[in-house]
Structures are given as structure tokens and as C-alpha cells.
Amino acid sequence: EVQLVESGGGLVKPGGSLRLSCAASGFTFSSYSMNWVRQAPGKGLEWVSSISSSSSYIYYADSVKGRFTISRDNAKNSLYLQMNSLRAEDTAVYYCAREGPFGIPFDYWGQGTLVTVSS
Amino acid sequence: EIVLTQSPGTLSLSPGERATLSCRASQSVSSSYLAWYQQKPGQAPRLLIYGASSRATGIPDRFSGSGSGTDFTLTISRLEPEDFAVYYCQQYGSSPRITFGQGTRLEIK
Numbered sequence: 001e002v003q004l005v006e007s008g009g010g011l012v013k014p015g016g017s018l019r020l021s022c023a024a025s026g027f028t029f030s031s032y033s034m035n036w037v038r039q040a041p042g043k044g045l046e047w048v049s050s051i052s053s054s055s056s057y058i059y060y061a062d063s064v065k066g067r068f069t070i071s072r073d074n075a076k077n078s079l080y081l082q083m084n085s086l087r088a089e090d091t092a093v094y095y096c097a098r099e100g101p102f103g104i105p106f107d108y109w110g111q112g113t114l115v116t117v118s119s
Numbered sequence: 120e121i122v123l124t125q126s127p128g129t130l131s132l133s134p135g136e137r138a139t140l141s142c143r144a145s146q147s148v149s150s151s152y153l154a155w156y157q158q159k160p161g162q163a164p165r166l167l168i169y170g171a172s173s174r175a176t177g178i179p180d181r182f183s184g185s186g187s188g189t190d191f192t193l194t195i196s197r198l199e200p201e202d203f204a205v206y207y208c209q210q211y212g213s214s215p216r217i218t219f220g221q222g223t224r225l226e227i228k
Contacts, residue, residue, distance in 0.1 A: 035217070037164075045156075045164065045207055047217040059216055095163055105154045105211045107175060109163035 002026040002108045004096050009113030016086050016117070022079040022096030022110055030054075030074035033099040035106060036081050038092035038115075048094070049081065064090075086117045121146055121213050123220035125206075131228040138195040140223045142208035147188045152212025155184055155193045158222075159204045167206075168193060195225075203227050 008020040022034070036048040049060045049070040058070055069082040079096050093112040100107035122145040132138055142153070151171035156164040166175040168184035171191055181196045195202055208220040 044222045045158075045209075045219040047219065050216065100166075100169075103152070104169050104175070105152075105166065105209060105217075106156075106164070107166050109165075111163055 002098070004098065004108055004110035006094065006096055006110045006113035009094065009115045011116045011118065012086055013119050014087060014117055017082070017084045018086065018115060020081040020083065020094055020096075020113060020115070022081075024077045024079065024096075024098075027098070029072075029077040032101075033057075034072060034079045035097045035099060036070060036079075037095045037097055037106070037109075038090075039095070039112075040089075040092045043092075046092075050099070051079070083115070086115075088117050091115060091117045121148065121210050121218055123208050123210060123218055125208055125220035125223045127223060128221075129224045129226060131226050132198055133228045134198050134200055136198050138193075138198055138202070138225060140193040140195075140206055140225070142186075142191040142193070142220050144189040144191070144210060146213075148191075148210045149212030151187055152210055153184075153186070153191050154209045154211060155182075156207045156209065157202075157204045158207065164207065198225075200227075 003025045005023045033052045035050040051070045067085045071080045095112045096110045097106035098108040124143045126141045153171045155168040158164040172184045183194045185192050205222045205224050207222050211217045
């Protein structure tokens with residue numbers, strides 16, 4: 001069974017940093033591109049970042065470029081999101097999501113981890 | 120950036136009725152890389168449709184997708200109580216690669 005479990009969320013002050021993790025199981029993690037998607041309270045979905053299976057291709061939304069860094073460790077079946085210079089508008093539930101095979105988009109999602117940026 | 124506009128914002132229907140949700144793109148969506156997701160309160164989104172019209176694994180056949188270019192539709196042929204949720208469209212074929220619509224809330228009338 002495919003499982004994605006996020007961790008690392010919490011309360012952080014503006015300007016602070018946080019590192020999110022996503023532990024994957026039930027599939028060959030090293031074969032799949034992965035993504036982070038966030039959802040501000042009561043709002044819609046916003047794609048944040050993606051990373052290819054071998055980390056060769058990395059993309060960011062303009063809203064986080066230069067502040068967030070996506071990475072992965074295929075040996076540990078883990079995806080990460082390093083978030084620096086956090087702002088109030090980064091407050092959201094952060095989901096990790098797998099890109100499926102053969103052009104299928106986000107076929108599996110984690111349960112999400114809440115990041116709150118507030119003084 | 121491709122902007123996706125969903126309509127209506129809220130749709131009020133009764134179980135057993137047919138639901139038609141619209142997603143319009145600001146420019147043509149490459150190779151019909153258009154998906155639909157369902158999200159219930161407190162849950163992660165669930166993939167329903169990809170490639171504009173292909174159902175994801177385990178999705179009932181009352182869900183169907185259609186469209187191409189800039190106009191796409193999600194149809195739920197006969198609403199079940201568990202179908203009342205928020206639905207998002209997503210395009211995943213264009214730089215910055217991925218954008219979502221703002222969502223349509225399907226509520227019980």
C-alpha cells in the first residue's frame with residue numbers, strides 16, 4: 001500500500017525556517033517524481049515545488065522561489081522541503097504528492113502537515 | 120502561467136441529480152493535461168480524472184471528464200451522498216508546470 005507521511009510542521013515566527021519531511025513507503029520511491037502542494041486555511045490548492053526521480057529537474061512556484069528548497073534522499077525514501085525566510089502568507093497545510101506513471105498527475109497524497117507563521 | 124477558472128463557485132444539488140462542473144483555461148492546455156480532484160473536509164485531495172477524460176484507479180464510472188483546448192467539464196451522472204465535496208481542476212502540462220483552479224463547492228440542496 002502506498003503511503004506518504006509528512007512531518008515537521010509547526011509554529012514559526014516570520015523570518016524563521018522549517019524543514020518538512022515526507023516518508024514514502026509501498027512503492028519504489030526512486031522511480032517517481034514528487035511534489036509539494038500547499039493549502040492555506042479555507043483556501044484552494046497551490047503547487048509549491050517538484051523534483052524528478054533523480055533530482056535532475058527541480059521547479060518552484062514563483063511565490064517560494066529563492067526561499068524554499070526541495071530535495072530527496074532515495075536511499076531513505078524521503079522527500080524534504082527546506083523553508084527559509086517564512087512569511088505569514090506561507091501559513092498552510094503542506095502536502096507531499098506523488099506523480100504517477102505514464103503522465104498521471106498526483107495519484108497519491110499524504111495527510112498533510114500544518115505550518116503556521118506567526119509572531 | 121495558465122490560469123484556470125472554475126464555475127460555478129458553489130453548486131447546490133440533491134442526491135440523484137446530475138452535476139456539471141466547468142474549468143476554463145486562459146490558454147490551451149497541452150495534450151489535454153487536465154485533471155480533476157475531489158477534496159472532503161480534513162482530507163487530502165483525491166485524483167478523479169486525468170488526461171481530461173481518463174478515470175483514476177478505483178473511481179466510479181458516474182464520474183466522467185470531457186473537453187480539450189481551453190474548456191473542460193467534470194460530470195457526475197447521479198450524485199451519491201459521498202460526492203458532496205470541493206472539486207479542483209489542475210493543469211500539469213505547462214510551465215510553471217502546474218496550476219489549480221480555485222475550486223467548486225458541491226453542496227447538498
